[in-house]
Amino acid sequence: MKTRILIGGLALLSALLFVANGAWAGQVRGVTDTEVKIACLVDLSGPGKYGGPPIADAFRTYVAWINDTGGIHGRKINLIVEDNGILPNTTMIAARKVLLKDEVFALAFNLGSAGSSAILPLCEQHQAVLMPHGANKEFFIPGNKWVFVPHTVQYSMASRAVEYILETNPKARIGMIYQDDGFGKEGLDGARAAAAYMGSQIVQVAPYRTGTIDFSSHMSAMRDAKVDWIVLWTYLPQSAAIIKQKTVMNWDVKLISNNTTGVPPLFALAGAEADGYMLVTPYAPGWMDLPGIIRIKDLTKKYGDYEKTLGNPSYPDYLYMAGWGYIEAFVQGLRMAGRDLTPESIVTGLERVRDFDMGGVSPNISFSPDSHVSSFSSLVLRANGEKGRFEIIDPIKEPKTPIQ
Amino acid sequence: MEKIIEIVLSGLSMGSIYSLLALGFVLIFKSTGVLNFAQGEFAMVGAFICYTFASLMKLPYLVAFPIAIVLGAVLGVVIYALFLRRMIGESIFSTIMLTVGLASILTSTAGLIWGHDVYLLASPFTNKVVSIRGIILSQGALYTILVSLILFIVFLRFFNHSLLGISMKGTAEDTDTAGLMGINVRMIHMIAWAIGGIVAALAGMFLAEQSFVRLEMSHVGIKAMAAAILGGMDSIAGAVLGGVIVGIVESFASSYLSGLEFANFHTGDIKEVAAFAVMILVLMIRPQGIFGKEKVERV
């Protein structure tokens, strides 16, 4: 008897599963006549909290300016900044929240590459444009209809670093210390491809797990391999620790790294020893008087908190610029999409963004139906320990190494 | 040969930090029966306190150092008095979970107070090295090893010769009987937590000396736990040895096994799991750890 009721109940439930058809029809999610809702997922709580607030600041300032000047096609932007805790699980929760609860039109930013790939299916299912930061190769090969990346990718930056080394010294012996995760391996692949393309090779590699700070064995492995350049695919604390280890070992090796380490706190951690540290980045340093930077500063003075952000000498300005680049690219897409805003029209709108002038802050932004990555170009900067800032030593250039 | 010595020395300097933390685990576990999952967080807070006094308030490092130790002890006592005192007699799962909860509260609070950035704790030995016949060792590492060694001897003597130490051992053996013999059990527990806080603060400051001050420092606690288990949860000598083993194993793994690439597997940074693999191997042979006493159980 009991078994029969049970089986009957289950059959009923299964029937409901098939009957229930969950199409929530209606107008476009997150778009009304007067408003378009977009989300910015950054880390406001977890281990990456360092990076979240500057990006959110840039988004808020830019949106305040757009809304003050009348919005886009009569629609104001309603910005939802949500904490994604940078880990895949927490990013998942945040993405569900903004898509299902707030019902945003698109995700104009997400910090954290593993988290970005974890939420990609969700964005596809809900037809939401996703602009991931720190994007990996997976996002542009073969390319995804909903994913747009307004700056270069780790792979190309690593290629650029190695090409720069081999152009200045074709006989350089190159070693690499990289973070043992998607971010670091992407860098390793890019560096190896560039070395092979230039007829050289990476002679020694040493991975480290995220969070490691003891680099004595990595650095002695590098010294044993007699390298004279080390490419670092690391984050800020690790770069500072490596600079420290270099000093302890009294070893004059040249270091070149990626954009994430190009922030003023590096000088606070490594002091004068940071002098000569190089890095590849798509963003010009914030102290320079480029037209794009002056424009961003003026707008920040008017709509944001300048003293707390770009006016603060120890502020990680590249993150602010990165956030700015993302929202600027997205809003340009909104403009191109026209008044009739749908998931399809924003995709074609973004694809029509061509050579949008960034005033030297970063390479100009252009997307096309074939390429959802704006550009593969980047700069090389060098730390000036005396002045405590970075200076451009090699202008914006695209790496020659093809991406496989 | 030189390379081997260098690897051993670098393993020793990390290993003594593990030993210090493992010592905290063992002390607290021995006398109160609690496995303190927040030990790594204690270390992190200790380092941040030292940073506050030394770098923010510009006190000399040698003044900030003892302040951090004292406050580390206070933290241990406060945590005990507020939370663990009420948990006596609860199951081991509950106490573990409680300390896990405490760990996340400590991390969040530290994040609110000091922020999520990376900070430099400059000490008199920062960036200074000792060079013995071509083998380079940073002064910080050297002091870490020396202080741990001294502390180890002090604790051994304390437990075997001082009245307080002996009564702590007695409490660990059998809390009820110890109480009946006139030992103030609560006092003993509190002292154990205070000592746990002190060694954690020391470990935190030494770790900050070798690296920087940041919230993620607390991750070192889990490896120290592996070290404590490896040596045997109820043995002080075991904790120290376990820490050293973990440090040296990591150092060798990182030098010889990291970054190898095979057809469809690359070893990456194998250092992070090497300690755990060794721990499992040891537990397979000696389930109670190297120096742990085998418990004779009665029904």
Next chain:
Amino acid sequence: MGRKFKTSYQQDSALFQNLWVKSWLAIAIVVLCVLPFVLKPYELSIMNGIGIAVIGALGLNLLTGYTGQISLCHGALVGIGAYSTALLSANLGLHFLVSLPLSGLMAAALGLIVGVPSLRLKGLYLALGTLAFGFIFEYVILHWNLTQGEMGLAVPRIQFASFVVETERHFYFLILITAALATLAAKNIARSKIGRCFVAICDRDIAAEAMGISLTKYKIMAFGISAFYAGLAGCLLAHYQQWIVPGNFDLMLSISYIAMIIMGGLGTVLGSILGAGLITLIPHGIVYLTDAFKDVWPGLSGLIVSFKLGVFGLVIVGTLLFEPRGLFGIYQRIKVYWKTWPFKY
């Protein structure tokens, strides 16, 4: 008389003991079936998260609550289930109905490997041994080409003939059915001989052995069953998320599962369900809180966000200090209070 007192063992171990329980159950089933037509998609996604957590928590409770073997690698076993189904259905094209039990079995097989050392290890040593296994699992999936490292794997959609399970509501029913079957199975295991052997081992393993219970057999069985449940949860999670990354199955997940069963109540089926609900709701509760204060009091809302992890800790510490037996203890206190009202005892 027979209605008021239990006069036989069958009655004592009956699944649904009296009319009271049966009617509550009926109400619960009706509510659970109506919910998806009332709730918004976001709320439904929370329910789905809870449903998956319930399955995993039931498994862990059978191992830790009933048998007393602490495991800190439950998250890793969930991960094995998830990766099994991802690889089986993407590479071999297996159907969900095949890959679901297979991923459970895969997890169970690895659970047995963890279970064998457990015969020698006890208490903390076992906890740390399983913790080490969890780390080694994470290391392997990060470095093995098959699992594609940190960026993870795509998981195909579930299809029944031409019907694709894709919306929250579809998943709701799928997860509900699986969770209901899992609960029923857990109840049955708990009341049968196996369950009684588990409890005997938990209470005193040496005594249990003296009474003729094979420790080897039942401890390994506990690990296997618990891992099977974890595998099922992982399989559902993988299909629900459509993409899995190693970071989904880290130590934090294992700790959350332990928190669920301790918060809910060790050694009770209802406790696993309550605990799974509580722990899954914490992050969403924070979302609702921050949203509520966003406009009226932005400072507080920002504070809650940056104290997120601490809230998790506060809930755990608070529950443990005030009711160490967890939600099930609270539930029982309320029950006793109503039963004996207006008297105190």
